[in-house]
Amino acid sequence: MTGTTAASVASGDAGDAGTPGTRRFARVASTVLRVGLGILWLAAGALKINDPDGMVRSVRAFRILPEALVDPVAYAVPFVEIALGVLLIVGLTVRLAAAISAVLFAVYIAAIASAAARGLRIDCGCFSAGGDLTSEAPTHYTQEIVRDSALLLTSLLLARWPAGYLSVDRLLNGPARQPLDDEDDLLGSTHGIADEEDIADVGAARP
Amino acid sequence: MTAAERREKVAAARAAAAARERRRRQLIIGSVVAAVLVLIGVIGFAVQNSREESKPVVLPASATGPDNAIVVGKADAPVTLDFYEDFQCPACGSLERTTGSTISDLIDSGDIKINYHIMSFLGDESKRAANASAAAANEGKFKEFHDALFVDQPEEHTGGYQTDTLIQKGASVGLTSDAFVSAVRDGKYDGYVAKVDEDASRSGVTSTPTVLVDGKQLSADQLTPDGLRAAVSAAAKD
Numbered sequence: 001m002t003g004t005t006a007a008s009v010a011s012g013d014a015g016d017a018g019t020p021g022t023r024r025f026a027r028v029a030s031t032v033l034r035v036g037l038g039i040l041w042l043a044a045g046a047l048k049i050n051d052p053d054g055m056v057r058s059v060r061a062f063r064i065l066p067e068a069l070v071d072p073v074a075y076a077v078p079f080v081e082i083a084l085g086v087l088l089i090v091g092l093t094v095r096l097a098a099a100i101s102a103v104l105f106a107v108y109i110a111a112i113a114s115a116a117a118r119g120l121r122i123d124c125g126c127f128s129a130g131g132d133l134t135s136e137a138p139t140h141y142t143q144e145i146v147r148d149s150a151l152l153l154t155s156l157l158l159a160r161w162p163a164g165y166l167s168v169d170r171l172l173n174g175p176a177r178q179p180l181d182d183e184d185d186l187l188g189s190t191h192g193i194a195d196e197e198d199i200a201d202v203g204a205a206r207p
Numbered sequence: 208m209t210a211a212e213r214r215e216k217v218a219a220a221r222a223a224a225a226a227r228e229r230r231r232r233q234l235i236i237g238s239v240v241a242a243v244l245v246l247i248g249v250i251g252f253a254v255q256n257s258r259e260e261s262k263p264v265v266l267p268a269s270a271t272g273p274d275n276a277i278v279v280g281k282a283d284a285p286v287t288l289d290f291y292e293d294f295q296c297p298a299c300g301s302l303e304r305t306t307g308s309t310i311s312d313l314i315d316s317g318d319i320k321i322n323y324h325i326m327s328f329l330g331d332e333s334k335r336a337a338n339a340s341a342a343a344a345n346e347g348k349f350k351e352f353h354d355a356l357f358v359d360q361p362e363e364h365t366g367g368y369q370t371d372t373l374i375q376k377g378a379s380v381g382l383t384s385d386a387f388v389s390a391v392r393d394g395k396y397d398g399y400v401a402k403v404d405e406d407a408s409r410s411g412v413t414s415t416p417t418v419l420v421d422g423k424q425l426s427a428d429q430l431t432p433d434g435l436r437a438a439v440s441a442a443a444k445d
Contacts, residue, residue, distance in 0.1 A: 052255040053401075057328055057408050067409065072252050079251025083244055093240045100244070120413060172236065173229060 031164030033154050037101060038088030040151070045081030061120065062111050088158075091167020095159055102155035109148045116141040262398035267345035272322035274406040275399065277344045280320030286442045288321045289419040291412045294336035294356050295329040295363050299416045302430050303357040309432040314350070319439055323349065324407045326415055327400050332361065332368045334400055339373040341396035342387050343380075351380040421445070 048055050055074035059065060065073060084104075087097040162169070272278045276289065292299040313319045325340055327333040336356055343352035355376050361367020373391050377383070390396065418425045418435075421442045429438055 052259060053404075054328070060408055061413055063411070071256070075252040075255035076248035077251075079254075080244060080248050083247045087240065093237055096237050096240060172232075 026161055027164050030158060030161045031166060033158050034088050034091060034094055034098075034162075034164055034167070037098075037151070037154055037158060038085045041081045041085030041088065041101070043085075045078040045085060048078040049082070062115050063118075063120065064111055064114065091164065091169050094162035094164070094167060094169055098155050098158035098162060102152055102159060105148050105152035105155055109145055109152065112141055112144050112148065116145075262394070262401070264398040264402050265396055266399060267341040267349075267396060269344045269347065269349060270341070270399070274324060274410065275403060276322035276324045277341070277349050278320060278322055279350045280314045281317045282320065284314075284317055284320040286319045286439050287421055288319050288439075289324060289417075289422075290321050291324045291326055291407050291415050291417040293326045293329050293333050293415045294340070294360070294368065295333045296415045297360075297363060298414075300357055300360040302416050303354070306430065306432050306435055307354060307357065309435055311350075311354070313436070313439060318443065323353070324403055324412075325400070326407050326412070327404045328408075330364055332364070332366065334397065335370065335373060335391075335394075336368040337400040337403075338394050338396045339368075339377065339391045341399055342390035343377060343382055345390070345396075346382055346384060346387055348380055348382055352377060352382060355380050 052075055055078065056071055059074040059077075060067075060070045081104075084097050084101055087093060088101075164170075266275055267277065269277050269279075273289075292302075310319075310321070314321065325337045327337040340349060340352055340356070343349050356368070370392055374388055377387055377391065416430065418430060420438045423442075425434070425438055428434065
């Protein structure tokens with residue numbers, strides 16, 4: 001009985017390796033990625049929030065958005081970044097936060113790539129307000145795109161495997177009681193990947 | 208149906224109900240969080256917008272150029288240049304060192320007039336210097352003060368162009384009036400400085416120094432004494 005339950009948990013995990021050891025590794029890795037990405041968002045937002053002028057210049061320098069949208073986007077983005085950071089660090093709606101992160105990084109990559117393609121000389125403003133560069137200053141488009149791509153990948157991994165330790169999601173949903181299909185898990189709570197103890201609980205609860 | 212089968216069925220139904228409940232709860236939590244994120248964005252916009260409450264724009268006397276640029280040179284000069292500079296920008300400093308005397312010669316000979324758009328995006332040092340240069344413009348000594356500031360330009364982002372330094376710089380070019388000193392101290396032209404920077408950014412200036420000759424932007428390798436003279440005489444022939 002216990003054996004089949006464990007097997008079904010593993011298969012319900014859709015894509016995770018089957019053994020409890022690898023599942024635990026996946027959760028630890030997910031937790032590390034989650035907190036790391038959260039701290040990064042916090043830092044990125046905090047560095048920009050006190051320089052609204054610079055953000056406006058930075059957003060405008062990309063020459064993508066129409067003038068009417070430059071101020072709203074420039075003003076709102078640092079706040080949203082900080083909010084994402086908080087969500088990820090405390091582990092609330094991890095899957096949603098990771099998906100939004102992925103979308104943001106994809107947008108940033110597209111913007112930087114388009115600026116590079118058009119030969120604009122701008123500082124991306126990723127970790128500062130950025131903006132126009134003097135004509136002598138170097139651009140760092142390649143590094144910026146590589147870095148944001150790594151962060152995009154991180155976000156996607158986290159959206160796929162959001163369940164980790166030390167998260168509010170885990171408190172809200174509790175550890176697994178039943179093996180569930182992956183698609184039940186809209187926000188990445190923890191029950192998709194049950195701990196060994198949880199599996200033992202299930203086994204024990206059954207007659 | 209055996210008792211065991213019934214128990215299995217009940218357990219399965221219970222599990223399905225629990226899964227539905229969980230899903231519903233996650234949907235609600237997710238929607239609330241998404242709504243809060245949007246709200247935070249809106250609040251952020253409002254907060255930053257109110258911080259941007261701009262100071263009153265006081266125009267200095269010679270700010271008669273396009274976008275309230277400060278005009279230097281004879282009004283009937285055949286060629287008009289637009290200079291976009293930030294007093295902290297190292298590239299502007301090197302342009303002034305290599306080409307500053309050529310620029311002054313061309314102004315003095317009446318060949319060109321210059322609309323100076325003093326930008327201030329490199330930080331508070333730039334803003335202080337720009338405010339002081341507007342105060343100098345109001346007294347008709349913009350060019351002298353501008354040149355003096357570039358003579359020993361402080362390193363970028365090192366807290367240069369302090370108020371006292373700017374007042375001393377002013378005194379060195381004969382700006383000693385109380386009006387100048389108090390304008391430097393009180394940031395009288397802060398609103399003007401912000402407006403000029405904003406206008407420059409809006410008109411698509413993406414780096415400093417940017418130099419336009421009769422509206423056409425010079426490339427970086429034209430920003431030399433010879434390059435500038437050639438561009439000016441070409442523009443004069445048109």
